[in-house]
Amino acid sequence: MGKLRSRVVSWFTRRYLARARKKGLDLSSMSLLPDEVLMPLRREGLDPVPELGRRRDDEPVSKLPVPFGPTVWLVSGHAEAKAVLGDAKSFSNDFTNLVGTAGADADDNPGGLGFADPPVHTRLRRLLTPEFTMRRLARLKPGIDSIVADRLDAMARRAEPVDLVEEFALPIPSLVICELLGVPYADREEFQKHAVARFDLFGGAGQSFGAISESLAYLTTVVRAQREDPGDGLIGMIIRDKGDEVSDAELAGLADGVLTGGFETTASMLSLGALVLLRDADAFKRVHDHDDAVGDYVEELLRYLSVVQVAFPRFARSDVEVGGVPIAAGDMVVVSLSGANRDRALGTGLDVFDGQRAPTSHVAFGYGVHRCVGAELARMELRAAYPALVRRFPSMRLAVPAEELAFRPSSIVYGVDRLPVTLS
Template sequence: MSETVIAVPRTRTCPFSPPPGLAEVRDRAPVTRATFPSGDEAWLITGHAEVRAAMRDPRFSVKVPRALHTKDGVVTAKPGRGSLLWQDAPDHTADRKLLAKEFTVRRMQALRPNIQRIVDEHLDEMERLGPPADLVSSFAVPVPSMVISDLFGVPVEQRPEFQEIAEAVMGVNPDPEVAQAAGMRLGGMLFQMVQERRANPGDDLISALIGTDDPEGVIDDMFLITAAGTLLIAAHDTTACMIGLGSALLLNRQDQFSLLRNDPSLVSTAVEEMLRFLTIGQYGGERLATEDVEIGGVLIRAGEQVVVHALAADFDPALVVDPDTFDITRRPSAHLAFGFGPHQCIGQQLARIELQIVFETLVRRFPELRLAVPVEELSFRDEMVFYGVHKLPVTW
């Protein structure tokens, strides 16, 4: 291991590739010391095997004392039971088990017709209005918003507000007052929804959770509000980013767009390659060692922080041959776009189904789709937790 403390590479020169220098850091030392925007020094883990090892190790906690990716390093108050992102075992294990019952592969597959309907309706409207169109505002954002809102039974008139709230809270350095106000708005809306579902259960996820066998009395109002808020915001923002960014990539790689247009059966492998190539958790997850842990031959002491950099890991040549090449015919890899271990994304099957329907339908319905501006003019979400594109002007 090199003893040099490097500044973690964060600035991209190509919008579809990791920051230059990240591969060199990984190749030189997959576990190394680095400095972060907060000014703190911590461990940076970039190798695929090493990131997987850290993600699955229970000796790493998600409850970190300092926020490495923000300029002030302040860790904001995290929600309690029901928020899987910020929990450790045993609470995390118990709560995930309760929620996982509602995210089975079978239940997610049953959502296909509704997802197809939502996708078709938005593409119908885009076609009706004619070119040019912003694929982000007209398609990439509203489709996952509608899908997850249907799953939770969010009233139609409140759905635009959920989109606004997601924008307010998902920045790397959000305005504290704006983020707090957005969180309060979300909490108030969800409290009303929970009371409504208790009085009038429906065919939605909140009603299903209320009706779950809960001998320990965990699923109270606060649990439901926290779980619903976390899943709504995370599922909406991540999938919207992948649709927008994946579309931009396909349209910038017309050879790959043509492959999918000519052979729709490639959509499954295309989605998996997009997930690997465009791992949108662009800065890496933060962890705290609760005991001494050895990762990749390096001893990480109890009390030291680490960043597990999934984007760097998904471009590791140990994972795939020629990782810098985007190839939708590539055999699906063990990418880390959904994480790994106890905190692996609980909604990954829904995301996969949604992305498969989105890209198969988009390419089929608009076979002549192309960028309306040069890729150099696109504005990307460099300042957000999840990477994506702000606007995507297209024509056909």
């Protein structure tokens, strides 16, 4: 079992890194977009570019100069972001709004929660919500602790420097999601292949939507197998509880949504959060010394890093105002989560990381009916991983100058390609 898991993680990581090093965007497919349109996805190290903060302060709802397709609005203020994200009556997430734009075709519809509106969204979310209560998630904690410990053991056996992305940040969420869904060990290599291909949302639209279709086709085979023999994971539980009330396509879409929301986002949080620890000796010591320090540390990281930089696009169902700005029916609205999470409405000094900051009402997990259903699972993984890492390797240091780290430019899920460290 251990050798199989090792092969799965190794194969998956090679594929992920090859994709990540493509630098986020297929620029040939984006050549008509001005730099200003991509500004909400650009950063300087861990921080959004200063232009995003200036835009938020001066014009929290502003038009992006997209030369084709619908009118696109950028929402970067905190109150304005919550107004859009929390208003499912005025704004639609339905995938059909994207058909004909960005290379999308109706047959590419991924289903799941992110691209559905109520009442369909409401019914599907009710299928997942019972499996993401703290009581149900508690059954995963021993498995999460075991996965983290296994990764630390594997790191200790590696020649230094060790890449925290490859050895720590990527395997933990991929294996946790396998446990959550109930993917058999024999299928995990195939599962992780589709996980890797799933996330180039802006890179080569045809290729991206093709990856979605392949992922859904694979997950449909997993669902059909569990119809015959339901496992102990989320897929099996829903099948046992709901039977034919939920179709194979709907259940595959839900599983794909869990993959979308919980894999690369958590991997990026683990790697970038570790980088913050390496840069902040006081935070490193607090997380090392005090069990209760990690809670505030994680909440501040979620706000400060905002690894999911923008939310799923919304489309105005009718003429509406946001922050006093009129938005016409059919216009696309892009909410900058990284901008909203540094709005001075949340407090002072928000462009600086403060591991002892009292938790804020950040929107790192979104807001409203589309708030990430797996938020508590992500918190469980982060709270387990950071203390275990610093206590196992208290002398851990970056193995390269910080300025040599390569971050992903213009990527919806922000991250770093490699994070080489010395452990002793």
